[in-house]
Amino acid sequence: MSRLSAAVPPWLAHALRAQRGPVPWSAVVRGALAAGPLLLVAVLSGRTSVGVVAALGAMLAGINDRPGSRRAAVRRLGVPALAGAGGLLVGSYAGQHVGAVTLTLLLTVLGLLAGAVSAVGPVASGAGTQLLVAAAIGAGMPLPEPGWQRALFFVGGAGWLLVLRLALPTPGAIAGDYRFDGERDAVGGVYDAVAALLEAVGGPDAPGRRVALTAALDHAQDALGGPRLRPYASSAAERRLHAQYAAALPLAEAATALAWAGEAVPARAVEGPRRLAVAVRTSTHTGPLPAPARSAPALRALDDALLHAADTFDRGGDDSALHTRRRTATSLARTVLGSAGREYGLRVALCFGAGVAVAQALHHARWYGSHAHWYWLPATAVFLVKPDLGPLASRVICRAAGTVLGAVLFAGFAALLPRPAGLVALVALCGALIPVATRHFAAQTAVVTVLVLSLVMVGGEPGASWSRIGETLLACAIVLLVGHLPALGQRGGGVRARLTHAAEAAHVYLAHVLGDGTTDDRAGRWTLRREAYRALAEARASIDLAAAELPALARHAEGTDEVAATLERLVDTTTACAVQLDDNGRLTPEHTERITALLDELAEGRERAGLVVKEVQALPVPHAG
Numbered sequence: 134m135s136r137l138s139a140a141v142p143p144w145l146a147h148a149l150r151a152q153r154g155p156v157p158w159s160a161v162v163r164g165a166l167a168a169g170p171l172l173l174v175a176v177l178s179g180r181t182s183v184g185v186v187a188a189l190g191a192m193l194a195g196i197n198d199r200p201g202s203r204r205a206a207v208r209r210l211g212v213p214a215l216a217g218a219g220g221l222l223v224g225s226y227a228g229q230h231v232g233a234v235t236l237t238l239l240l241t242v243l244g245l246l247a248g249a250v251s252a253v254g255p256v257a258s259g260a261g262t263q264l265l266v267a268a269a270i271g272a273g274m275p276l277p278e279p280g281w282q283r284a285l286f287f288v289g290g291a292g293w294l295l296v297l298r299l300a301l302p303t304p305g306a307i308a309g310d311y312r313f314d315g316e317r318d319a320v321g322g323v324y325d326a327v328a329a330l331l332e333a334v335g336g337p338d339a340p341g342r343r344v345a346l347t348a349a350l351d352h353a354q355d356a357l358g359g360p361r362l363r364p365y366a367s368s369a370a371e372r373r374l375h376a377q378y379a380a381a382l383p384l385a386e387a388a389t390a391l392a393w394a395g396e397a398v399p400a401r402a403v404e405g406p407r408r409l410a411v412a413v414r415t416s417t418h419t420g421p422l423p424a425p426a427r428s429a430p431a432l433r434a435l436d437d438a439l440l441h442a443a444d445t446f447d448r449g450g451d452d453s454a455l456h457t458r459r460r461t462a463t464s465l466a467r468t469v470l471g472s473a474g475r476e477y478g479l480r481v482a483l484c485f486g487a488g489v490a491v492a493q494a495l496h497h498a499r500w501y502g503s504h505a506h507w508y509w510l511p512a513t514a515v516f517l518v519k520p521d522l523g524p525l526a527s528r529v530i531c532r533a534a535g536t537v538l539g540a541v542l543f544a545g546f547a548a549l550l551p552r553p554a555g556l557v558a559l560v561a562l563c564g565a566l567i568p569v570a571t572r573h574f575a576a577q578t579a580v581v582t583v584l585v586l587s588l589v590m591v592g593g594e595p596g597a598s599w600s601r602i603g604e605t606l607l608a609c610a611i612v613l614l615v616g617h618l619p620a621l622g623q624r625g626g627g628v629r630a631r632l633t634h635a636a637e638a639a640h641v642y643l644a645h646v647l648g649d650g651t652t653d654d655r656a657g658r659w660t661l662r663r664e665a666y667r668a669l670a671e672a673r674a675s676i677d678l679a680a681a682e683l684p685a686l687a688r689h690a691e692g693t694d695e696v697a698a699t700l701e702r703l704v705d706t707t708t709a710c711a712v713q714l715d716d717n718g719r720l721t722p723e724h725t726e727r728i729t730a731l732l733d734e735l736a737e738g739r740e741r742a743g744l745v746v747k748e749v750q751a752l753p754v755p756h757a758g
Contacts, residue, residue, distance in 0.1 A: 143681040148527040152572035160198050160568035163301065167191040167294040168584070169561020172591065176553055182276050183286050185592045186221075188560060189270065190290030192584055193217060195567045196577070197259050198298065201352070202315030204359030206298045212256050214291030217263030218284040224271025225280030233493040236272060240511070241486030243268055248481025248518075249474040252627065253465055258521055265485055265515045273492070273508030276592075316374050317414055319356035322349045323381045324410035328403045330388045331435075335397035343392055343705070344673075346385055347666045353378055354457055354663065377413055380445040382456060382659045383438035390431035390712040393705045398432070399425055405439045412446055419446045430716035431709070456660040473630035481518050483615045488514035488608055506594060509601055513608035518616070520627070522574050524681040525616045529609045535578025536605040542579065543586045544599075556587045563587070617685055628690045631675045632697060635668035636739070639704050643728070646711045658711060665704050673697050696738040703731045 141149070168188035175184020194210045201209070220243070227239050247261035267287065276283060302314065326349035330342040357378060384406060391398055402425035412419045422443050427433045468474055488511035496507040513536075517528050546559055563584035570576040582601065642661040645654075676697055679690035706727050713720055 143524075143687075145526075145530075147524050147681040148530045148575075150573075151576075154572075157200060157568045159301065160195075160200070161565045163198060163294060163297045164195050164567050165561050165565035166297055167195060168290070168564040169557060171290055171293060172560050172588070173557050176557060176591065181553075182278060182592055183282075185588045186276065186278070186283050186286045187290030187293070188588055189267075189585075190214060190217065190287040190292075191294045192290075192564065192567070192581070193263050193266065194291035194294045195564060196571065196581075198294065198568060199571075200315070202313070202319065202356035202359060203299050204357075205315070205355050206295065206359075208256055208359055209259070210291060210295045210298065213259040213263040214288055214295075216260035217267040217291070218288045220264035220267035221271040221287050222280050222284040224268035224273075225276075225283050227268075228272030229280075233497060237486060237489045237493060240265075240268060240272070240489045241482050244485035244515075245478045245482035247478075249469045249478030251481070251519075252471070252474040252477050252630075253468050255521065258519065261481070262515055262519055265481070266512045269485075269489070269508040269511040269515070273496075273506060273511075313370055313374060316353075316356045316371075317416070319349075319353040320374055320378045320381065321410040321413040323353050323378065323385070324406045324413060325349070327381065327384045327388050328406035328410065330392055331398055331403045331406065334388075334391050335395055339392045339395075340701075343389060344670070346388070347670050350381075350385060350663065351667050351670060353381075354667075358457060374413075376445050377409075377442075379456070380438075380442040381409075382663075383434065383655075384442060386659070386662070386708055387431055387435035387438050387712060389705055390434065390709040393709040394429070394431055396429075398435075401425060402432075402435060405442075409442055409446065419443055430713050433716060434712045456656060456663050458660060458664070468630075471630055473627040476627060477520070480615060481515070483618075484514045484518040484612050485511055487611045487615065488512075491607060491611065492604070506589065510604040510608050513605050514612055516578075517608055517612040520678060524678060524683075525612070525686065526683050527681065528574060529613055531573070531575035532578050533605060533609050535575040536582050537602055538575070539579035539582025540586070540599065540602050543583045546583070547586075547590065553591050556591050559587045560584055560591075617683075628672070628675045628679050628693050631668070631672040632693050632700075635665070635672040635697070635700055636735070638665040638668040639700050639707070641665075642704065643707045646707050646714070647728075655715075662704075662708060662711075665707075669697065669701055669704060672700075692738065696735065699731060699735045699738055703728070703735060706731060 168191040171187045171191055172181075172184040175181055175187065194214055197210050197213055198206070199209065223243065224240070227236055231239065244265055247264045251258040251261035271280065271283060278286070323346075326342070326346040330339065330346050333339045333342040357375060401423040405422040405424075408419050408422060411417075419442075422439050424436050424439065425432050427436050492507035492510040495510075513532065516522065517525075517532055519528075522528050523531070546555070550556060550559060563580050566580045567577065567584075570580040586601065638661070642658075642665040645658055645661050672693075676690060676693050680687055680694065706724065710720055710724050710728070713724060
C-alpha cells in the first residue's frame with residue numbers, strides 16, 4: 134500500500150486506504166444483538182414499523198460504537214441518539230404539516246445549525262449527523278406512528294445498544310472490576326507508549342512515538358473523563374485508575390525531554406513503564422522497577438517519576454485529577470460561531486438543503502413511483518459532507534462504490550431469502566459487521582445500504598436498490614459541486630481555526646513554564662501541556678485531511694503543515710525546559726537558543742499561513758543561567 138500511495142494522488146490513495154487492527158469482537162456481539170433482535174420482536178408482535186425505527190436507532194448508534202470505556206460510550210452513543218430523536222421529531226411533524234418549499238427551507242436551516250455545532254468536536258459532529266439524517270427519515274419515510282412515538286422508539290433502539298455496551302464485559306477482560314476494563318486498557322496503553330518512546334529515543338522513530346504517546350494520553354483522558362453523577366471518582370477501583378493515570382504524566386514528560394535531547398537511554402529504563410503497563414491491566418503489584426542512571430536532568434526526572442509511580446501502584450494515591458479543563462459555554466459558542474463553524478455550517482446547509490430540494494422535486498414529479506422514500510438523497514448528502522470520514526473526493530468515491538456494491542448484494546439476498554425471517558437475519562448480520570466495516574467508508578456504506586434496504590422491505594416498501602444508486606450519484610454530484618464553490622466562507626477555515634487554537638495553547642504552556650509556575654504548580658503545568666498536545670493532534674489531523682483533498686481544495690491549507698511542525702518542536706522544547714528547570718532552576722544556552730529560534734520560525738510561518746495568534750510576541754524568554 135505504501136508503494137501504491139506514492140504512485141497515486143493523495144485523494145485517491147486515501148480512498149484506497151483502510152484501517153487495520155484486531156477484530157472488535159465485543160462490538161460485533163453487540164451489533165448482532167441490537168438491530169436484528171429488536172426488529173424480530175417487533176415483527177412477532179405485529180408492530181413492524183416500530184421495529185424499523187428502533188433498528189434504525191440501533192444502527193446509527195452502532196456506527197458510533199468505538200473502542201473505549203463504558204463511561205465514554207455514554208456520551209459517544211447517547212448524545213447523538215438524543216439529537217437523532219429530536220431530528221426525527223422535527224422531521225416527522227414538518228413532513229406532515231408543511232409544503233415542499235417550507236420543508237426545504239426548514240431543513241436547510243437545521244443543516245446550518247447542525248453543521249456549525251459539529252465544529253465543536255467528534256461527539257457534536259456525530260450528533261449533528263444523526264440530527265439531519267433522522268430529520269430526513271422522519272420527513273420522508275411513511276410510518277403510521279406519530280412523531281413523538283417515532284422519536285421514543287428511536288431512542289429506545291439506541292438505548293438498547295448502550296445497555297449492551299454497559300452490561301456486557303469485554304472478552305478477555307478477566308482481571309479486576311470488568312466495569313473498568315476499557316479504562317484499564319487505556320491507562321495501560323499510556324505506559325506502553327512511554328516505553329515505546331524511550332525505546333526509540335535517539336532514533337528516527339522517536340517523533341512518531343511521541344505522537345503515539347499523545348494519542349494514548351488523549352484516549353486515556355477520554356476514557357476516564359466520561360459523564361458521572363458525582364464530580365469525582367466514586368469507587369476505590371476508579372480512584373486507583375485515576376491515580377495511575379496521573380502517575381504517568383511525569384513519566385511522559387521525562388520521556389519527551391529525553392526524546393528532545395536525542396541521546397539513547399539504557400535498555401533498563403524501558404522495563405519500568407512496561408511493568409507498570411502490565412500492572413494496570415492485571416490489577417497486580419509492579420514489584421521492583423529497574424532504575425535508570427541519574428546522569429542527566431531528564432534521566433533524573435525519569436527515575437523520580439518511576440519511584441512516584443511505584444509508590445502510587447503499591448500504596449494507592451490521592452491524585453484523581455485528569456488534568457483537563459471543561460470547556461466553557463463561551464468557548465463553545467466561539468467555536469460554533471467562528472470561522473470553522475461558519476464554513477462547515479454553510480457547506481452542510483447548502484448540501485443538505487439542495488439534497489432535500491432535488492429529492493422533493495423528484496418525489497412530486499412521481500419519479501419514485503407510488504412509494505415515498507425520498508429521504509435517501511439528503512441523508513446521503515449528510516454523510517458525504519461529513520469531513521470526519523475523509524477528504525471530499527475520497528468520500529464521494531467510497532460512497533458511490535459502497536452503495537453500488539450494497540445494492541447489488543441486497544438484490545441477490547432479497548431474491549434468495551425468505552421474508553421476513555431472512556431479512557431480519559440479514560439485519561442482524563449487518564449489525565454485527567458494522568464495527569468491522571467502519572475501518573473503510575466504502576465497506577461501511579455497503580453494509581449500511583444492505584441493512585437499510587432490508588429494513589425498508591420489512592417495513593412494507595418494495596425493493597428500491599436500483600433507485601438508491603441513482604440517488605446516491607445525485608448526492609455525490611451535489612456535494613462535489615457545493616464543496617468546490619469558490620465563495621463558501623473562509624476556505625480552510627477549519628484547519629486554520631484548529632491551528633490557531635494549537636498555537637495559543639502552546640503559547641500559554643510556554644508562558645507558564647518560563648514564568649513563575651514551573652515547580653510550584655506542576656499539576657497546572659501538566660494540564661496546560663495536555664491541552665497543547667491535544668490541540669496540536671487535532672490540528673495535525675485536520676491538516677493531513679486537507680492535504681488529501683483535490684488540489685483545488687488542498688491549496689487553501691498550504692503552509693499550515695510547516696506551522697504545525699514548528700509548534701510541535703516548540704511544545705517539545707517547552708517540556709524539556711520544564712524538566713531542566715525542575716532539576717536545577719536554570720536553562721542551558723541550548724534551551725534558550727532553541728526557543729528563540731522556534732519563536733522566530735513560528736512568526737514567519739504564521740504570516741505565510743495567514744494565522745492570527747494572540748500575544749505570541751510577549752513570551753518571556755529568560756537568559757541561560
